[in-house]
Amino acid sequence: MPTAEQRHRSLRVAIVPDSFKGSASASEVAEAMAAGVRDAASSSGVGLEIRTLPFADGGEGTLDALLGAWGTDARTTATTDALGRPTTARYGVSPDGTSAIVEAAEANGLPRVSDVPLQPLAASTHGVGVLARAVLDAGCTDVLLCIGGSATTDGGTGMLRALGVRFLAADGTELPDGGGHLRDLATLDTSGLDPRAAAARWRIACDVTNPLVGERGAAAVFGPQKGATPADVEVLDAGLSRLADVLADHTGVEVRDLPGAGAAGGMPAALTALLGAEIAPGGLLVADTLGLPALLDGVDLVLTGEGRLDSQSFGGKVVDTVRGLTPPAVPVVVVAGSVQVDAATLADAGITAAFSIANGPQELSEMSTGAVAAVTATTTQVVRLLLAR
Known part of the structure; x- marks a missing residue:
């Protein structure tokens, strides 16, 4: 049983990723992120509430x-x-x-x-x-x-x-x-x-x-x-x-x-x-159908992601939709196959931070094969950093 102090120290995380096309479905990415959150919090004494919602932007997938x-x-x-x-x-x-x-x-x-x-x-x-x-x-x-x-x-x-x-x-x-x-x-x-x-x-x-x-x-x-x-x-x-x-x-x-x-x-x-x-x-239609606004209500952290984060990601895609529906004070962190935008662009889009799952230079085929494990590992590092605050 967690102590009263541990119960007070709780982390409510919403996980709302797109698929990593050709590598992992949105459901697989969501499960991998959730595993990373649990890994990071396992020895922290912090109570966890994880809400997962595989997502898409109305297009393929x-x-x-x-x-x-x-x-x-x-x-x-x-x-x-x-x-x-x-x-x-x-x-x-x-x-x-x-x-x-x-x-x-x-x-x-x-x-x-x-x-x-x-x-x-x-x-x-x-x-x-x-x-x-x-x-x-x-x-x-x-x-x-x-x-x-x-x-x-x-x-x-x-x-x-x-x-x-x-x-x-x-x-x-x-x-x-x-x-x-x-x-x-x-x-x-x-x-x-x-x-x-x-x-x-x-x-x-x-x-x-x-x-x-x-x-x-x-x-x-x-x-x-x-x-x-x-x-x-x-x-x-x-x-x-x-x-x-x-x-x-x-x-x-x-x-x-x-x-x-x-x-x-x-x-x-x-x-x-x-x-x-x-x-x-x-x-927005997918968000309405799945009840995304309610899922985001009261969370402390939002994790989202997609195969490639670039300038097009902020034109109604999953990351953009999730950020737009998240309360302004709640951090939104992106875990992606590759990150092709700079810090200023992320800040302008309201994204707290973005991390690539690539572990050094890799071929696309190599990244695709190990995408799920890499999402878990990267998410673990992201949440450990946030918990260290």
Whole structure:
């Protein structure tokens, strides 16, 4: 039993790391940090309260991070890739069965179609809609949709088709899938929209502010990454422009210049207009879903980390989100694979200190193999230093 003095001397630590991509999952990093904290405090006479939360910023790895935090297993369903070919995709459901996490790239991601030439005009989000149906079938009413890494530029129309919306030409025929046909869009038929989709809460993790159309729009900025030629970009931009007009006529919602509507080939556009989807920075949405503000309440120290800490880390990534939600007086320490920012940048970002796990010059492969053990060792040294105060 600790003495009264030891109970008074307690350390409450929140551990909220991202994954070290290619080396360790967010859950593995969190466990390694917790082991380091326990090692450091084992002979100090200090009482410990450790709160761990594997985290992600709404991009790649968010599904795995939420599954780790929820303690649930991924579910799978049959769907199609961006070119309509059969595939399977994963999704996650919260322990209470009400919330779901969907990574769109599980269905429409670029890696899924890397075995064939890219087809930017035909690529469709229909498979994401099939994945969304599986989530609704599971009884979820709150869906966090992570949209990065897409191979599509169809404004989210394929996903809405799978949920029952029809996109019609002037002669009443239904348009084929893909953004290349949206120039011929005349009207919508939403009478078949799945009522569960209409009633659900949809939140879209989005860390860009690009509008739907124009020189900063979905086609112009992101289309070339998906195989679009300059001529394709013109076709896709014209189609998205037409989609914006028809959505405005049908719903009264203007999406043409909506910040973030151009993300993932314009996927937020139709979802915002037809489902009332909310667009927000991914880190904040994940924080809200997992209850990060409550976890940070009353702690004495926050440990976070990622594979590489650089200038991009402070633009809505995990470290930035964690620092922004931590009370100003609480120190935030980063443990990273590599640290590529100087002390002044760290101070400006509100980071107390950052430490690399590298033990002298090392090859990336060597660091990856020993990443978990190195995270524990580095965390031990960090906490010993803090306890020495």
